Amino acid sequence: MGFGTMGLFVVSVIDSSIIPLPVPGSTDLLLILLVIHRANPVLAAVAATVGSILGGYLTWGTGSKGGEAALQRYLPKRFAKRLSGWVERNGTLAVTASALIPPPFPLTPILLAAGALGVSRRRFLISFSLARTFRYSLVAWLAALYGRAVARAFRHYLAGWSTTIMWVYLGLVVVGILYGLWKFRSQRRQTAAPRQAALSAN
Numbered sequence: 001m002g003f004g005t006m007g008l009f010v011v012s013v014i015d016s017s018i019i020p021l022p023v024p025g026s027t028d029l030l031l032i033l034l035v036i037h038r039a040n041p042v043l044a045a046v047a048a049t050v051g052s053i054l055g056g057y058l059t060w061g062t063g064s065k066g067g068e069a070a071l072q073r074y075l076p077k078r079f080a081k082r083l084s085g086w087v088e089r090n091g092t093l094a095v096t097a098s099a100l101i102p103p104p105f106p107l108t109p110i111l112l113a114a115g116a117l118g119v120s121r122r123r124f125l126i127s128f129s130l131a132r133t134f135r136y137s138l139v140a141w142l143a144a145l146y147g148r149a150v151a152r153a154f155r156h157y158l159a160g161w162s163t164t165i166m167w168v169y170l171g172l173v174v175v176g177i178l179y180g181l182w183k184f185r186s187q188r189r190q191t192a193a194p195r196q197a198a199l200s201a202n
Helices: 004-015 026-036 041-066 068-074 077-090 092-100 108-116 121-157 162-201
Strands: none
Touching: 004 026, 004 041, 026 041, 026 121, 041 068, 041 108, 041 121, 068 077, 068 108, 077 092, 077 108, 092 108, 092 121, 108 121
């Protein structure tokens, strides 16, 4: 498959970052597709895991540097309040659960909250890394074990459409990345505007 493990690495970084992707569980889906198309399942699992850890760490860092202001910037207020309370009570357990449980269980908001509410870098990296390693190793193993049988059924029922579906998926990923970058820059400008106005007034 031309997209390759490097593409999986990039998608997994973004999937765990504050940039939203349009397809929930994009990393899992791409990992399965790569293994079905005869990619090395160990290398694919490593690419997904390392990319996700990097993206998750950047998200934790955003929360850590921005504090509760980061939660208000990236999350709806009512959602941020409930989520903050849950992360405050559970800490490392909340990080582990978010890394293990597939969508629609929220990941990015919990990682932001973990950084903002003082989950230490060490505790975060250990819990998140172990959970992601387990999850993507399991997904790669299941894909290697059962993926080709699923792929044969897929080809049988959707003959001639697999390439189109893959391009549509990749197109959605690109659109999601561009939208996420635009939203991120817009939010930064909105945050910077009041500061610049305050500095001008002084």
